[in-house]
Amino acid sequence: MRNISDIIEQHLKTILKQSRSGFVEIQRSELAQKFQCVPSQINYVISTRFSKEKGYIVESKRGGGGYIRIHRVEISSLKDLFHMIVEMIGQQISQQTAEDILARLLDEGLITERECRIMKAAVSREVLSFELQVRDQLRATLLRAMITQIFIHRGGESS
Known part of the structure; x- marks a missing residue:
């Protein structure tokens, strides 16, 4: 069974895919109430599952009519x-940020699940x-080299 974070993430991604505006606007307290969780759980999901590295822009407005707006960044070319x-x-990158970038490449269909696992293993703190x-x-040097090869293979320009 999936955990509450996975369920909230999937819910937001579904709404985002159905959105004609290209973004979803939510109120943290309403979403927390819907999923019967604390509002900080919503913050956790948004900060860990909707990062810039994973292809999202998150805006928020606090206060009475406050909201959280999530945009999926669409890229015009490889x-x-x-x-x-x-x-x-x-010039340097943390393991988590590297994994977020790999998740985005997987999400975009540019790498397979197998390639993703291999690349994650190669840049893990256990190996390095x-x-x-x-x-x-x-990690940055290795990741940049692997991603350059992926894009060259996929027909994207690397220069």
Whole structure:
């Protein structure tokens, strides 16, 4: 059985797919009430499952008529997506951010589940057992090289 976070995530993604506006606007308290959970659970789902690395922009307005708005970022070309991902990777990257980027590539259909698992294993802290800064730099280098090959293979430009 899926946990409450998975259920909330799926609910929001379903609403987002059905949205003609390209975004979903929710009130945290109403969603918490619907799923019979605390509002902080909604915050957790939004911050961990709807990140920039996973292809979402989240806006929020606090107060009386407050809302949380989630946009799915649509990329016009593989080249644009490639450049955006390389910029996100930068010179160093945490394991969680790397996994979020890989989840996005999987979501976009650019890598298979198997490729995703292999790439995650290659950049995991268990494999890269170095000092934190060195590990994050090495992870960025490895991830950038693997993603460059994915985009070259898929017909996207890497330059």
